[in-house]
Amino acid sequence: MSEPGSPVVVRALSKTFGKTRALDNVSFEVRPGELFGLVGPDGGGKTTLFRILATLMLPDEGSATVLGRDVVKELWEIRARVGYMPGRFSLYPDLTVEENLTFFASVFGTTREAGYELIAPIYRQIEPFKDRKAGALSGGMKQKLALSCALVHRPEILLLDEPTTGVDAVSRREFWDLLGALQTSGLTVVVSTPYMDEALRCQRVALVQKGRLLAIDAPGEVGGRFPGDLYAVRGTPRHALIGVLREFPHAVSVQPFGDTLHYSDARTGLGVAELTAELATWTSARGIHDFDMQPIEPGIEDTFMALMGGVAE
Ligand SMILES: Nc1ncnc2c1ncn2[C@@H]1O[C@H](COP(=O)(O)OP(=O)(O)O)[C@@H](O)[C@H]1O
Numbered sequence: 012m013s014e015p016g017s018p019v020v021v022r023a024l025s026k027t028f029g030k031t032r033a034l035d036n037v038s039f040e041v042r043p044g045e046l047f048g049l050v051g052p053d054g055g056g057k058t059t060l061f062r063i064l065a066t067l068m069l070p071d072e073g074s075a076t077v078l079g080r081d082v083v084k085e086l087w088e089i090r091a092r093v094g095y096m097p098g099r100f101s102l103y104p105d106l107t108v109e110e111n112l113t114f115f116a117s118v119f120g121t122t123r124e125a126g127y128e129l130i131a132p133i134y135r136q137i138e139p140f141k142d143r144k145a146g147a148l149s150g151g152m153k154q155k156l157a158l159s160c161a162l163v164h165r166p167e168i169l170l171l172d173e174p175t176t177g178v179d180a181v182s183r184r185e186f187w188d189l190l191g192a193l194q195t196s197g198l199t200v201v202v203s204t205p206y207m208d209e210a211l212r213c214q215r216v217a218l219v220q221k222g223r224l225l226a227i228d229a230p231g232e233v234g235g236r237f238p239g240d241l242y243a244v245r246g247t248p249r250h251a252l253i254g255v256l257r258e259f260p261h262a263v264s265v266q267p268f269g270d271t272l273h274y275s276d277a278r279t280g281l282g283v284a285e286l287t288a289e290l291a292t293w294t295s296a297r298g299i300h301d302f303d304m305q306p307i308e309p310g311i312e313d314t315f316m317a318l319m320g321g322v323a324e
């Protein structure tokens with residue numbers, strides 16, 4: 012059942028390009044005022060989903076509504092009320108910052124001033140460059156201008172497709188601070204990202220891979236979906252440790268995370284002491300010293316990799 016007033020309702024949506032199933036029976040809902048993230052690697056189907064929600068592409072099967080309107084039958088109603096920021100090419104590089112904003116406002120039959128309250132905090136950051144051509148802005152500034160342009164007609168929902176890809180770390184943080192502020196003001200935001208640190212800033216995330224949604228949950232809860240137990244393992248030399256652990260007959264996954272490796276074992280119910288002793292013996296026989304391992308709570312990234320590994324080609 013869909014909750015009354017869900018700003019996005021997607022039901023059994025599929026889209027195929029030739030032999031590629033870009034979306035494969037996807038269903039989910041976004042709650043009012045939510046900051047909802049679509050997280051996943053390239054080619055997962057995120058852009059296809061955004062294009063369908065923004066009424067720029069038709070689904071092959073299934074249905075979707077945005078703000079209660081059908082994406083196939085009521086596209087004009089949707090377009091007037093949605094702010095869409097495509098991953099690339101949303102700005103006119105030969106127009107200045109000012110001209111881009113004025114242009115996007117005129118497309119929606121409004122003026123820059125009408126949407127000003129919403130974009131003021133963002134626009135203040137790009138104002139010093141208002142006479143500069145959009146094509147000459149830094150990546151971070153481009154994203155802020157594109158966000159301003161997507162907000163100029165005072166939409167009720169924002170669809171942002173990888174808004175921070177290719178943007179430096181400081182600008183990425185600033186951009187997410189702006190999204191947080193917009194969401195606090197009551198706007199529903201659906202945003203895609205390949206970055207796990209950004210996923211943590213969403214209220215709920217959907218993990219997307221190969222056209223499927225693997226899990227939908229609060230980012231802090233996604234870790235609970237990790238199958239089995241997880242350990243942080245150290246040893247020297249580290250580069251050799253990865254290979255040695257992957258050769259261990261019961262290893263399910265061995266992934267580098269910062270300065271440790273995350274290890275999971277095929278067997279459940281094995282005591283930590285027993286497993287530690289087994290692995291210490293296995294690794295020391297293969298030239299690893301300073302071996303150490305500790306049980307840890309899986310995070311969203313661990314779960315994502317584990318679930319991704321479980322999707323058949
Ligand atoms: N217009 C298109 N024609 C052919 N294949 C496409 C088209 N758009 C997307 N695809 C394919 O569909 C899959 C999903 O792509 P996309 O939605 O862009 O994923 P993402 O945004 O997550 O990277 C990819 O395999 C991509 O190559």
Ligand SMILES: [Mg+2]
Nearest residue numbers: 057058098173
């Ligand atoms: Mg994409």
